[in-house]
Amino acid sequence: MHADTARLPPTAPPLRQGAALAVVIPTFNERDNVARMVEVLDAALAGIPFEMVFVDDDSRDGTRDKLAEIAAADPRVRMVHRIGRRGLSTAVVEGILSTTTPYVAVIDADLQHDERVLPQMLEILQAGEADVVVGSRYTAGGSTGDWEQSRVRVSAVATKLARMVARVPLTDPMSGFFALTRAAFDSAVRDLSGQGYKVLLDICASSAAPLRMAEVPYQFRRREAGDSKLDAMIVWEYLLLLVDKLIGHVVPARFVSFMAIGGIGVFVHMAVLSLLMATGGLPFMWAQASATGVAMVFNFFVNNLLTYRDRRLKGFVAVTRGLLSFVTVCSVGAIANVGIAEVLFAGYRYAWWLAGLAGIVVGAFWNYAATALFTWKAK
Known part of the structure; x- marks a missing residue:
């Protein structure tokens, strides 16, 4: 032998x-x-x-x-x-x-x-x-x-x-x-x-x-x-495949999904803010903070369902940890957004809209990369 x-x-x-x-x-x-x-x-x-x-x-x-x-x-x-x-x-x-x-x-x-x-x-x-x-x-x-x-x-x-x-x-x-x-x-x-x-x-x-x-x-x-x-989420995965094949060599399909959900989150934020301001029960700062929190929670659960379906967090403990991680990461992203925009606007005399856009881009990339690493454990 x-x-x-x-x-x-x-x-x-x-x-x-x-x-x-x-x-x-x-x-x-x-x-x-x-x-x-x-x-x-x-x-x-x-x-x-x-x-x-x-x-x-x-x-x-x-x-x-x-x-x-x-x-x-x-x-x-x-x-x-x-x-x-x-x-x-x-x-x-x-x-x-x-x-x-x-x-x-x-x-x-x-x-x-x-x-x-x-x-x-x-x-x-x-x-x-x-x-x-x-x-x-x-x-x-x-x-x-x-x-x-x-x-x-x-x-x-x-x-x-x-x-x-x-x-x-x-x-x-x-x-x-x-x-x-x-x-x-x-x-x-x-x-x-x-x-x-x-x-x-x-x-x-x-x-x-x-x-x-x-x-x-x-x-x-x-x-x-x-x-x-087969379920309704299959349709979303199929659309992501088309996006990946069309522009994936430039922008990852997951990032497109993450940003699309973030865009919907903006409407959620404004809807909650409008409701709270209409009732007149909270000062603006607290209404804004509450709307931000609701939008973050919305973004987490929808991304968990769609963007990271293959890594979906399940169970009370995993979902709770993931939500806390997501909120923490996005809070840092929000601080970076404001800080960079302020530096470009006040320190380098950029136009307000350009400074604001730069802050949004940096915050978005940070949120995507960091949540992929810490919330959904990308390797």
Whole structure:
């Protein structure tokens, strides 16, 4: 036996040789679907050497235990367990990075994508006809299934927005079901934003050169078990992805989100101040201080929900600490804002509006950077 092999620990997973395709499957609370997923992939890819990489975002419903049980009996099944990180795009990226196969496919764990078209996708890639093959709901022969009209309309708008940044002609750039070559992924991976859940769009927009695309139709199916992970916040994440791909090389998308929420906070501040002044119960200084406090609390909770959704603080203790940290940091930012504006106006004779703007910019950058570091623990 080779000396290096002899030193492998007893718990080392069996080596997988000759796999042509890795199927990456992100999971979060999908215990009742994973065994079925293995079963349908096994049937669809019969005769093709492949492996399955489940990337689990620390599920608490027994998903990981179920996967461990399956992997013990099937060496083609692997699991990447992520702790402290969440998000479909980054899960897909980590899953692909954990493999060395020349071709990779991405499919949801909820069984809504039609795995039976995977061999056709792989055949197109192996023939060198495309760099990326997308499972499309909108090309001839495809269908969104029993979607409500409201969801169809939202998807149509999102698809039109996606074409602004995708740089490739696709009927379904929003698809989460696709296959690609290792070279195509490598050409984009270092510039991926990791924002939101539309990783295909991210890859298309981040590639160093335009990718050759192909589409195969499929019928979108009903979820077999578990709950949908889609919610209203997904829309915000999608918009952040578009912002990142359009101007992210100049301004981070998180900063845009932070500033947009800060702008809304100004209206909250003025609304509270107007109400307090109208009642006449408080002197202006106390009314202003109260309005400032309310606006800070508003900004913290909305940023926690939207800007830092992937690092969201949860639980009474974590949220309380985060709020105190946010208020402290923003108070320092407010002092810096006023101080710099005063120095520029009184000391250097800047126009009042220019001095005020400079103070706002410095305070905004301080608040963004410091809250990312101290409140939401950016690394």
